Amino acid sequence: MKNRRVVITGIGVISSVGVGKTDFWNQIVEGQSGITEVERIDTSELPCHKGGEVKILDISKYLEKGQIDKMGKASQFGVIAAKLAAEDAQVQLESLELERVGVSLGTTYGEAQILEDIDDHLYLNNKKEDLAQLCEKFPYYQINANIAKVLKLKGENIMIPNACAAGNFAIGYAYDLISNNNMDCMFAGGVDVFSRVAYLGFNRLKAMAPEKVQPFDKDRKGMMVGEGAGIVFLESLDSALARGAEIYAEVLGYGVSNDAFDMVTPHPDGEGVLIAMKKAIKDANISLDDVDFISLHGTGTKANDKAEFQIMSQLFGEKNDDILVNSIKSMLGHTMGAASAIEAITCALIIKTGVIPPTINYENPDPNCNFNCVPNIARKHPVTVALNNSYAFGGNNTCLVLKKYHN
């Protein structure tokens, strides 16, 4: 039985539009797009050439050379985001019982760029001298391990590579551990770096938009691949109040499910999403009427966005016309395992500030997808309860519930 309330008191984010909470938030409220021409891989053979690469991060500003050399890029992202979250939370980690402070992280492709280097060595004769070190850095769990090494954390340490819903799974488990008094504080979220396999794979599936991501728009053409990291610092409410921490939002609960249908295609009736959302609402002990805002998965594909509208209509009925929603994938592209974590962070900041960032590139409403999606310009609107929805390859569905903290 849950016996402790859990709150978000620190935010760390790396995105194509901004690094750190303030930069990130200012840019997405302004509706800035982080989509640019892809530089990491040769796109000349491909139908699409754009993506959400992070080009504005100077890693040497955050990590020493010795640290950078020991980690892959995903670990660097994770460590920097965790450090930013700790700074933002203004928490003195050394004063905590570090066996009760842990890391819960999600990803889709982990240290994808290390595997690319190994494959280039094996198959293109592009020889690497440090193969043994590459092999050591590669396993996905090195990302959460490196966060714990740098911050000297000895609590729970878990990697949940549940693809595009991984961040919500990681935050959900961290919430469970704290609310059940198994841990006191957790760094939780998701990380992914730009992946050649992801970019080529989605191109091959013809799922990618050539120019821009247009969630819910009638002429939307697909998704785009991005990269980034989102990590929140979670602690018990008592702990936050005791040290006078600024509280962004309270985590009320979450729900998960699996479509049990197909690896790539979501369930046509949205059964799995409905199960996850109903579980989340029950877990959070709220009603549908309490929901003010939903961060939708909103990838910008024909299928996803239409299915989401049908599901939300079924669940909320007429209220669906009033609930405000958005998709920041319109600005960042799909940051894979980081997406649901960055979107959870966005929900927390929406709750805190009463400002909802826009869904950009919205030009023509789609009657089959007619969300109240805050098109193109941010809107001031108080939000008390926000849902953060994310779905993934393999049929995983998640819904995280955040609420404005009231004493």
Place this chain on the structure above:
Amino acid sequence: MISITGLGFISPLGDNLDAYMDALINLESAIKPIQLFDTGNYTACLGAEIADFDPKKYLTEKGLRYLDKNTKLVLSAAKLAIEDTKNPLINEKEEVGVVLGNTFGCLNSISNFDKMAITKGFTSINPSEFANTVANSSASNVSIKNNAMCMNVTVSSGYTSTLDAVIYACDMIKYERAKVLIAGGVEELCEQLHFAFDKLGVLSNEKEPKSYRGPFDKNSRGIILGEGAGMFILEGDKDTGLSRGKEYGKILGYGKFYEPEGNHKTGMYKAMEKALRNAGISPLDVDAVIASANGNNEMDGNEFEAIAEVFADSGDINVISIQGNVGECYSAKGAFQIIAALGMLEKQVILPTYGCKEPLAHYKNIKLYSKAVYKNIGYILINSFSTDGFYSSIIISK
């Protein structure tokens, strides 16, 4: 407490519990020269493969074509586990979920996908194979095949993956987020995995299986990889009025520790101590430890010391390792350890340790066996420890 009411596995020593236990009792090993790929360019040539694995023995052919071996292994094990349990909830789609320990399961698929793209070009990529490149593909296929909708989670922590997945599953049941979970672990011995471990310099360069020295042996030359999958049906121990049929055992408690400074002995000690405390038992109550030891002398030595310290005041402690029989199965390691524990409880036997002829240390209170010994066993502590700072232990009881 969590009950184990079904199991299924595909191991280098077969898929039948009695045959598996007979092999362990009679000191049989699956370690032999690798056949599935050419080891000519590697230091190591031995492995514990399932070279004759035929998924059609367990699964219908429909839909198998685009699934990778990792997924076929886990689907087969899951099917056996589901058929084994008598819990009627197993057919209630919203009540059943999947939690799988899996670290490199998609490695073969990702690397081959990438290889095709960079050597033959974009248009030669088969889009049907893209879904196999995500780490959760094997676990998700278990849900798809078995209509398990409650949840689907993959846990990746290398050597500790299965125990960590089982611990996550136990938490989900305790937190009332699931009633029945199909939980376990899988690892495929593919060439990419062998390459990586070979490059790290941790594999044994032993050429002759008969000369193999492994867990706890001072002359061990390193580890030998294995493969397979093991899945368990886990459910809460509350009286729900359900007919459970056979209960193989209970998961009494567990402990995990992450040691960021690389002090293996401390991490191992802490994990065991946490597991005992969580289970509400003392070291005196434990009848056997199934060790993580796999022939890595540094880790094996640290585990010896940590066990000796945990059990310092409790008289003799029986210690076993099965990695000499089934190889080091990495993400599936814990699955074969749990199966061995359940078999030991059923047959009331302490297993011998294959591959240990000259122990690397002698501790007064640690007993290693060169042949099986039959005695009363109630509680077994299982360790899976990682060179990367993850340490996990669970306690299994009758």
